[in-house]
Amino acid sequence: DSGVTQTPKHLITATGQRVTLRCSPRSGDLSVYWYQQSLDQGLQFLIHYYNGEERAKGNILERFSAQQFPDLHSELNLSSLELGDSALYFCASSGTGETRGPQHFGDGTRLSIL
């Protein structure tokens, strides 16, 4: 158990809809990261938050947004969903902020767009 909790485990929805994925980091970790895992793109970095502030953006679509709340949990919002958004979305956390320490991953949310 990594200590990172993601909910829900599975989401099935339709094109054009909006969903929210939730992540609770390990106790004491200030950094939260979001990644997308798909068969064609592999594991892709989406965004990094540190103590409520956005610190880095990767290949995140404009239809996607994230935030980190004062209690340090994070949410990833995906809107106007397309078939290609079907993927496994991982959250990770670390306690080392801007340094290069290891990230600890949750079990992911599997998103299926019908």
Next chain:
Amino acid sequence: GDSVTQMEGPVTLSEEAFLTINCTYTATGYPSLFWYVQYPGEGLQLLLKATKADDKGSNKGFEATYRKETTSFHLEKGSVQVSDSAVYFCALSSPTGGGNKLTFGTGTQLKVEL
């Protein structure tokens, strides 16, 4: 930009065989290097890490040495077990903007048979 290249899988071995999974990287500066393992239906688990040249990471019988001169971080295990069957990801950690991210290889599936 940063990139990680892993050997193609699947790799199929008999129990107690020697394992090598090759990983090379391209990065500016001095990244930290990691191996993560993903069992079916689960998230990524940190297997081992190395933060500077010539460091050797080790865990559960797996080892990898950070080779700056060859930009490599090959994963090895002397005697694999059926329970080692999983997908293995090589990754590097690098600063990006004001934050941090992991760049992953495509993953190598390992199948260990009796």
